[in-house]
Amino acid sequence: MSKYFILAYLIVFTNISFCHGQNTSLRNLYKPSNSKSRSISPENFTGEKGKGGMAIIDENANSRSRKLGQGWKVSPKINIKAGETFTLAEINESGVINHIWMTPSGDARLMILHFYWDDETEPSVEVPLGDFFAAGWGMMNGPFINSLPIAVNPGSGFNSFWQMPFRKKCKITLENRNSDGAGLYYQIDYSLEEVAADTQYFHAQFRRVNKLPYKEVFTIVDNIKGKGNYVGTYLAHGARQEVWWGEGEIKFYMDGDIEFPTICGTGEEDYFLGSYGYNEKEIDGKLYYTDFSGLYSGFHIIKDKTIDGFIDAIGQYRWHIQDPIHFEKDLKITIQSLAWREETYLPLEDDLASVAYWYQNEPHNPFPELPSNENLIIKKKK
Amino acid sequence: MKNLLLILLLINGMLFAQVPSVKHLYQLSDAKTRSISPENFTGEKGKGGMATLEEGSAAKAARKLGQGWKVNPYIHIQPGETFVLGEINDSGIINHIWMTPVGDYRFMILRFYWDDEKEPSIEVPVGDFFAAGWGIMNEPVINSATMAVNPRSGFNSYWQMPFRKKCKITMENMSDKKATVYYQINYSLENVGKDTPYFHAQFRRVNKLPFKDVYTIVDGIKGKGQYVGTYLAHGARKSGWWGEGEVKFYMDGDKDFPTICTTGEEDYFLGSYGYNDRKIDGVMHYDSFSSLYSGFYEVKESDIDGFVGIFGQYRWHVLDPIRFDEDLRITVQSLGWGPDGYLPLEDDLASVAYWYQVEPHQPFPELPSKENLIIKKKE
Numbered sequence: 001m002s003k004y005f006i007l008a009y010l011i012v013f014t015n016i017s018f019c020h021g022q023n024t025s026l027r028n029l030y031k032p033s034n035s036k037s038r039s040i041s042p043e044n045f046t047g048e049k050g051k052g053g054m055a056i057i058d059e060n061a062n063s064r065s066r067k068l069g070q071g072w073k074v075s076p077k078i079n080i081k082a083g084e085t086f087t088l089a090e091i092n093e094s095g096v097i098n099h100i101w102m103t104p105s106g107d108a109r110l111m112i113l114h115f116y117w118d119d120e121t122e123p124s125v126e127v128p129l130g131d132f133f134a135a136g137w138g139m140m141n142g143p144f145i146n147s148l149p150i151a152v153n154p155g156s157g158f159n160s161f162w163q164m165p166f167r168k169k170c171k172i173t174l175e176n177r178n179s180d181g182a183g184l185y186y187q188i189d190y191s192l193e194e195v196a197a198d199t200q201y202f203h204a205q206f207r208r209v210n211k212l213p214y215k216e217v218f219t220i221v222d223n224i225k226g227k228g229n230y231v232g233t234y235l236a237h238g239a240r241q242e243v244w245w246g247e248g249e250i251k252f253y254m255d256g257d258i259e260f261p262t263i264c265g266t267g268e269e270d271y272f273l274g275s276y277g278y279n280e281k282e283i284d285g286k287l288y289y290t291d292f293s294g295l296y297s298g299f300h301i302i303k304d305k306t307i308d309g310f311i312d313a314i315g316q317y318r319w320h321i322q323d324p325i326h327f328e329k330d331l332k333i334t335i336q337s338l339a340w341r342e343e344t345y346l347p348l349e350d351d352l353a354s355v356a357y358w359y360q361n362e363p364h365n366p367f368p369e370l371p372s373n374e375n376l377i378i379k380k381k382k
Numbered sequence: 383m384k385n386l387l388l389i390l391l392l393i394n395g396m397l398f399a400q401v402p403s404v405k406h407l408y409q410l411s412d413a414k415t416r417s418i419s420p421e422n423f424t425g426e427k428g429k430g431g432m433a434t435l436e437e438g439s440a441a442k443a444a445r446k447l448g449q450g451w452k453v454n455p456y457i458h459i460q461p462g463e464t465f466v467l468g469e470i471n472d473s474g475i476i477n478h479i480w481m482t483p484v485g486d487y488r489f490m491i492l493r494f495y496w497d498d499e500k501e502p503s504i505e506v507p508v509g510d511f512f513a514a515g516w517g518i519m520n521e522p523v524i525n526s527a528t529m530a531v532n533p534r535s536g537f538n539s540y541w542q543m544p545f546r547k548k549c550k551i552t553m554e555n556m557s558d559k560k561a562t563v564y565y566q567i568n569y570s571l572e573n574v575g576k577d578t579p580y581f582h583a584q585f586r587r588v589n590k591l592p593f594k595d596v597y598t599i600v601d602g603i604k605g606k607g608q609y610v611g612t613y614l615a616h617g618a619r620k621s622g623w624w625g626e627g628e629v630k631f632y633m634d635g636d637k638d639f640p641t642i643c644t645t646g647e648e649d650y651f652l653g654s655y656g657y658n659d660r661k662i663d664g665v666m667h668y669d670s671f672s673s674l675y676s677g678f679y680e681v682k683e684s685d686i687d688g689f690v691g692i693f694g695q696y697r698w699h700v701l702d703p704i705r706f707d708e709d710l711r712i713t714v715q716s717l718g719w720g721p722d723g724y725l726p727l728e729d730d731l732a733s734v735a736y737w738y739q740v741e742p743h744q745p746f747p748e749l750p751s752k753e754n755l756i757i758k759k760k761e
């Protein structure tokens with residue numbers, strides 16, 4: 001009998017962990033929940049109950065609210081000085097981040113997001129702000145992204161709906177590596193609740209190789225150790241030649257794979273769920289493609305023509321939501337950069353930058369050091 | 383206590399749902415992820431991208447680079463040949479399928495067999511299966527909860543397809559030309575709950591609906607299950623609005639009258655008022671849409687012969703599955719507007735019905751002959 005009780009308990013428990021919290025499954029919204037909703041923004045830095053919009057007007061500053069007073073949008077944004085790291089949020093409890101919205105001003109490649117779970121000293125998320133939201137090329141003319149976990153709304157309305165659970169603590173910081181101050185409006189929506197024993201932590205890692213050495217493969221992520229689920233890839237591709245650039249295969253080496261991967265794709269645009277060169281067409285010697293933004297994947301050409309050095313600046317995302325890649329011990333992901341010319345693959349020396357998104361048990365292996373400012377920056381035309 | 387356990391397991395089973403959610407991603411899983419593609423036909427661990435230049439379909443393109451450099455990313459299927467895309471001898475779930483085929487889609491027949499069954503549970507031409515039935519270069523863009531068609535022919539299915547012992551997926555090339563397919567089948571090896579039914583999809587087509595007949599989307603379904611979706615291709619022969627017909631669901635012994643009766647073709651596909659139809663210079667115009675649970679598109683400037691309007695429509699019953707206990711039959715009328723009211727049409731209707739049910743399923747009606755599958759092209 002006690003065996004049945006344990007089983008019943010486990011089943012109920014699994015059900016509950018499915019049902020509470022925010023969820024796009026409409027089926028769960030009518031179920032009662034004991035979690036408490038809180039939200040951190042510049043109008044309530046601690047997220048505490050009943051403490052929103054309390055900022056008072058600084059008589060010395062030329063506040064936009066000076067005629068209206070407290071409660072009238074007195075502190076909607078922060079300014080981060082050059083070189084400063086600002087703590088966007090610190091929550092000393094158990095809970096889940098359900099949604100983040102932010103809109104920055106500044107070079108987003110030089111604004112670095114860090115997320116720390118519980119007491120860890122090595123961040124589980126370390127990604128430039130734009131890239132984290134699958135918009136790594138800056139904020140001129142889009143992209144617009146309408147996907148399940150990420151939305152980029154017109155202008156620079158960056159949204160993440162990735163679920164990010166933590167047991168004791170969560171700390172989110174933004175480092176401004178620009179030589180000028182940067183501005184940020186933001187809102188972090190979370191729920192205070194128990195986190196089940198089988199819950200893993202969210203991770204995101206950025207990489208960039210501006211000029212891929214000839215015949216080398218680009219590593220999206222490697223040295224992941226532990227058990228977890230790989231859930232998404234953002235890949236920014238700066239194409240230097242007027243050729244179709246997306247032939248390269250993605251490869252997932254998991255759980256001891258050495259020479260050959262378990263999962264092998266059939267092409268770059270294939271992995272991002274497109275086909276035939278994203279409907280590529282040549283008109284007067286120039287290649288044209290068809291953008292799309294789907295729930296699970298998308299592709300876009302950046303319209304900002306001030307970016308220097310590329311024929312096309314490209315963004316691509318793929319979320320493994322219905323098809324997470326479970327790994328038991330380790331994971332490494334690589335992609336080739338190949339063009340198609342005269343019926344032959346041509347290795348490219350393009351600019352590749354990526355974000356890998358996954359869940360895993362802690363501790364995670366420390367990330368490689370972030371590239372220097374020089375290797376992070378996207379050059380603009382003079 | 384055992385009964386309570388069963389009930390709880392059932393509730394768990396219901397949550398195994400098609401509704402996209404990011405919530406399950408942070409939970410530990412003991413499932414093993416595998417993926418079949420021409421670069422790893424068996425899906426076995428550590429066996430991807432092993433093709434050598436002697437054996438690869440793209441060996442010529444890769445000749446300067448060698449093994450590991452996209453040597454075998456696609457397959458050719460010869461005329462009359464049936465190719466086994468995937469065979470898995472284990473228990474698991476297909477979570478996602480991507481493919482981009484080249485050939486006459488109506489003559490490229492997908493078949494899925496679960497466990498040891500001889501009669502396929504899915505038998506559908508490849509384009510229609512992905513709600514893109516009007517052929518190559520006539521594909522829509524679809525961004526829905528369960529299917530995505532990305533620019534040109536990036537076909538994606540996110541239907542969950544569980545199996546207990548075995549899964550076999552084949553593609554038959556009925557055309558007299560060689561077909562080419564790039565594909566990837568993503569699945570997880572895991573135990574499948576006792577109460578889990580199997581995925582089914584059936585294709586039908588009546589090119590010229592007899593006057594005042596109704597079109598049968600599916601019938602002869604026997605067993606317990608849930609109906610989860612319809613794709614309907616409609617070739618309109620007469621100028622004017624063509625979507626007045628009602629969809630009817632006859633379930634669990636219904637004979638003369640159905641249990642679920644809708645109010646019109648575009649209504650069932652969750653549109654309204656002729657998909658915003660209007661006549662400009664004698665030509666009908668509509669507004670296409672693609673949303674999570676339903677969509678409508680018009681194929682324009684195509685090479686297809688014989689129609690004044692060419693349409694595709696899909697409806698996924700993801701949040702509103704239609705549960706049936708014993709049997710199910712679904713029909714749709716084809717009606718236009720005439721001077722004296724409704725005008726029965728003799729249009730081209732082709733459909734795919736998608737459902738889950740406990741096996742065994744009733745064998746499907748024979749697929750139409752090549753002559754009745756084909757979409758005629760302009761001379």
